[in-house]
Amino acid sequence: MFKTLRAMDAGCLTIIAGLAFGAIPAAATAAENQGITKDEILLGSVLDLSGPVASIGVPVREGQDMAIQAVNDAGGIHGRKIRIIYSDSGYDPKKAIIATQKLLNDDHVFAFVGQLGAAIVHVTMPLIINKGTLLLFPNAPLEEVYEPTKPLAFTAQPAYNVQARLAATYAYKTLGKRKFCAFYQDDDSGEQVLRGIQEGLDPFGAKLVEKTSYKRGATDFSSQFARMKQADCDIVMFGAVVREAAAAVLERQKIGWNVDVLVSQPSATDTVIRLAGGAAEGVLGVNQMLPLEMVKDQPNVEKVFKAYADEHGGRLPDPAFLYGYNFAMLFIEAARRAGPDLTTQSLIKALEEFRDVDLSFGMAPMTFTATQHVGSLSTNLLKVSNGRWTRIDVLK
C-alpha cells in the first residue's frame, strides 16, 4: 500500500517538477518581453501624487514625462515610442504594493522607472524583481537596492548612509568639528542618515554628543533644539526631509543659536532656501544632484526649462523635476544602447557597459558594472551662500 502511494507521490512529483521547470523558462521569457511590442515600450512608475511627498512626486512625473515626450517626438527608440503608466501611492506602502502589482500583472510593464520613496521602494522592490521585471533608478537612496548587487535593480544614487558618512568624515577632518549632534526623522531614511554619521565618526573614535528625532509632519522642534544646544555641539547633522529641515533651520535662528548645520540629500535643495529664507544662509548640505539654480543656465538645461516654462505659464520647474528627467534619460540612453532587440537582458547588458555616462543635467556621471549597480558613490558638498547653493567640494 505504502509502496503504491510512494510510487504515486513520485509520479506526481515528477509531473509537478516537469510542469514547474517547463514553466520557469516560459515565465522568464514572458518577463523578458513583457511590455515590449513592435512599436511601444511600456514603463511603470509608482509615485506619491497626492500624499505627504506629492510635492516631490508631481515634479518627478513632470520630469519623466518631458524626457519621454522629447524622445517620442523625435521618433522614439529604434522605432518604439515610450509609454509610461503612473500609479499614485499616496506614500502609503499598502497602496504602493497594490499599485505595483497592477502594473506588473495587469499592465505588464517592461520596467519600473523612478519609483518614489524609501518606504515604498523597500516593500515593492521584492515584488518587482521576483517577477523578473527591472527596477530602474528608484528615487530613494537606499543601500538595499544595490548592496548586494541584484541583477534586475539599478540605482543612480548613493545611499543616505553613504552620503552621511562622507559628510561626517568631511566635517571631522576638514571643518575640524568635534562635537556632533544628529537631528533626524524617526523612519528608515532618518535612521540611515544616523547610521552613516556614526560610521563616519567611528574611524576617529568620535561619538555623537546628542541625537534627537521627530515624527514626520511635526511642527515644533523647540525641545529637540534645546537638548542639542545644551549638549553644546559644534555641528548639527540633519537627517530631515525638506519641510521639517527648513522649519528646524528657522528654529535654530529662533533660539539665537549660531551652530553649523549640515543637511542630508532630501534637504539640500532650493526648496529649503525658499522656505527658510535668510535663516538658511551658511547651511551645508550633501546632494548627488546639483540644485536647480546651479544648473539652470547650462544650455541643454535652459532649453528644457524654457519648453517647460512655455507650457506652465512661465514658471520654472520644481527642483525634483531634475530627478525625473535624469532617470527617464538614463533609461532612454540604456534602451538606445540595447539596440532594436530590446529585452530585459539586453538592457541589463547595455547598462552594465555604462562608463562615466554624463547626461550633464545636474547628476554625476554614471558607471555601472556587473558587480556595481549604483551609478555613482560620490556626492556634492554644498553651502548656501548669498541665498544660493554653491558647490564646495565633491566627496568620494
Place this chain on the structure above:
Amino acid sequence: MIIFLQQVVSGAAVGLVYALVALGFVMIHKSTQVFNFALGELMMLGAFCAYTFIVLFALPFWIGGILAILSVALFGAVLDRVLLRRMIGNKPFTIFMLTVGIGFCIRAIVMLVPQWGTDTYSLPSPLQGKVLSFGGLIVSADHLAILLTASAIAAALYVFFQYTRLGLAMRAISQNPLSASYLGVRVDTLFSIVWALGAAGAALAGVMLAPISFVHADMGQIGLKAIPAAVLGGFDSLPGAIVGGLVIGIVEALAGFYCPEGVKDVAAYIVLLVVLAVKPRGLFGQPDAKKV
C-alpha cells in the same frame, strides 16, 4: 530654570495653536452637538487663503491674515447653510462622517488649485527672525504674537459668550435648542454663526502657524492634537479648550526635553488618559444631567 521656562514658553505657544482649533471643536459641538472633524482642514484652508492674500496678492500681513480668517469664516457658514443644516435630525455619527468627508474634499480641492497644489510655501510674517531676550529667556516674536493673540481671542470669546445677547442666545441653543427657538431665537442662523466662529478660530490658528511651519496640504494633521486638547478640557468648555491646549503643548515640550526619545509624541495621549481616568468628563466638564 531658564531652560525649563524656555520649554514652557515654547510649549505654551504651540499649545495655544492647538487651543484655537480646540475652541472651534468646542464651540461647534457645544451649540450644534456636531463633532466637526474638518476643523484641521479648515485651519489649512485659512493658511492657504492667507498665503494667497499676503504672497500672491502682496497685501500687508495683517490685512491678508484678517481677510483669510473672514473668508474661512464665510466658508464655514456656507458649509452649515448648504450641507450641515440638511442633516439636522440625523444620527450624530452620520453627521460626523459628513464632516470627515468635508475634510477630505477640502484637502483634495486645495491640491487641485493651480497656485496651491501639493507644494510647500513659506508665509513670512513681519516678526519672522525677531528674537526677544528677557534675562536669558529667549522668546521668538512669532511665539510671543501667538501667546498674545490667542489670549486676546480667548478673553474676547469669554466676554462674547457671557455678556452679549448673541452670546447668551448661543448658550441658550446649546442648553436647549427647542426652548430657545420657542423664545424667538433664530436657531438656524445661530448655527451658521457658530460654524463661522469655529472656522475663523481654526483659520486664525493656520495664519499664526504658517510662518513657523509653512503652508502645505498636510497642515490639517494638527487637528489630531487639538482633539485631545478639547477632550482634556471637557469638550463643552471654552476655558477648558484653552487649558487643554496649553497643558498638551507644555507637556509635549517638557517631555521632549527631559524624557527619552519618543515620549514627546505620546505625551499628549498619556496626559489625556491620566486626566480622564481621574476626571472622566475632563478638567472643566459638566455633568450631563437633566431635570425631569
